[in-house]
Amino acid sequence: MTADNTTPTYVLRYFDIIGLAETSRMLLTAAKAEWTEEHPEWPQEKPNQPFGHLPVLVEKSGAEDEEDFVLSESGSIERYLARKFNFVPTDNKQMARHEQLRDQHLDAIIAFFAQLSLVDEAKKEKREDFDAMLDKVIEIHTSLIRKNDDCGYLFGEELTFADMSAYAFYKLLVMYAVTFEADVAPFVKDKITPEVLHLLRTVESDPLLHEHVEKKGSFVAHILTE
Numbered sequence: 001m002t003a004d005n006t007t008p009t010y011v012l013r014y015f016d017i018i019g020l021a022e023t024s025r026m027l028l029t030a031a032k033a034e035w036t037e038e039h040p041e042w043p044q045e046k047p048n049q050p051f052g053h054l055p056v057l058v059e060k061s062g063a064e065d066e067e068d069f070v071l072s073e074s075g076s077i078e079r080y081l082a083r084k085f086n087f088v089p090t091d092n093k094q095m096a097r098h099e100q101l102r103d104q105h106l107d108a109i110i111a112f113f114a115q116l117s118l119v120d121e122a123k124k125e126k127r128e129d130f131d132a133m134l135d136k137v138i139e140i141h142t143s144l145i146r147k148n149d150d151c152g153y154l155f156g157e158e159l160t161f162a163d164m165s166a167y168a169f170y171k172l173l174v175m176y177a178v179t180f181e182a183d184v185a186p187f188v189k190d191k192i193t194p195e196v197l198h199l200l201r202t203v204e205s206d207p208l209l210h211e212h213v214e215k216k217g218s219f220v221a222h223i224l225t226e
């Protein structure tokens, strides 16, 4: 898609980390949107963000007299992009089925970060919460892949928001969360089922994400070699 004066272009503001922006990066890339990423100086730029944090998506309409559309909150950004670029079904119930997975992923991520600063019994308890949530996520993905005739996507035969969110979820835990607690990477990798590995491979080899994988490297290769 080439931008003309009616095609929106996008700026995704975030830190130069996987964090909470990977799914949006994937959505923008898979949509073949014209977009760039900004890494604002922090904390100097904090007061200039609508909600005081990142990510922030700026959509520039291309029309001269139209204001930019500025959106905060990673979940809202992802849903907006997924709907706009048809990576979720239009049926409300089906759409909700896709979107609920994203919320489950985030809960597990929050649970991981919540236990980092704790010690002793409190840490053990919260770490167990994370472990149980991770097991549940993997169980759900595994079951969806099996139900979907093992074609490698969570739903149907094409790449969707749910697939990208799942891929970004595992990538965040194995390649980013590991910088906070080294054992999380082998811990997660050991739990990954053949079905989940199939999902990761399918997402990564989808032609729509070719550019993303070229730029960021292969997560699957990272899982298999490290």
Ligand SMILES: N[C@@H](CCC(=O)N[C@@H](CS)C(=O)NCC(=O)O)C(=O)O
Binding pocket: 019, 020, 043, 046, 052, 053, 054, 055, 072, 073, 074, 075
């Ligand atoms: N609920 C928000 C959380 C955003 C958030 O906490 N962002 C962090 C980076 S992952 C941030 O901006 N930290 C810097 C700060 O708050 O000053 C979302 O999902 O976007």
